[in-house]
Amino acid sequence: MEKPFVPVAFVEEIPIGQFRKVDVDGRSVIVARTANGVFAVEDLCSHEDYPLSYGCLDGDRIKCSLHGSRFNLATGEPLEEPATAPIATYRIEIADGRIWLDPTVPDKRS
Template structure:
């Protein structure tokens, strides 16, 4: 399994579950620093994106996934799962993404060091 591409030295990582419990094609919803986050396993690569559409603060994580894009279920804005970039209207502002890695069978999510 692969982790997402970030400079790991800039992050502090925290375990949040067993990799075996998140098979390809599945997603989890977790809280990171009191913010909702959706974590997805796409073909053995993990992505974590804020579960908030920047257009109207609606839930993003329940949207359809098309390649490496997630589509907001409310108004159809698309976001890049790798970068959080808003790709289509009505969203114009990126959303947060987080690095995810697997260590010894555990999934870890990264928070920027302060």
């Protein structure tokens, strides 16, 4: 895989239904593996800037443990209040059993 992608984990290191927090270019990113694929999102709830890594996965959603907001892992869109703003998502590629993340400007829908 060529730049800007950087390796963040081997696929088998993250069981389906779990995630890993990684630091990329000084930012905390959650790399989650679900039955539908591998996703990467920023590690901050858009409601209170609380780490989403304290929360849990719920299918293809991540739940903030502070107030219960859930976010779609593929789009970053909030699915439940109190969060109303999306979280950033990052592009992921899988090659040779590794998960590669594009750390350039994440996609943050407004």
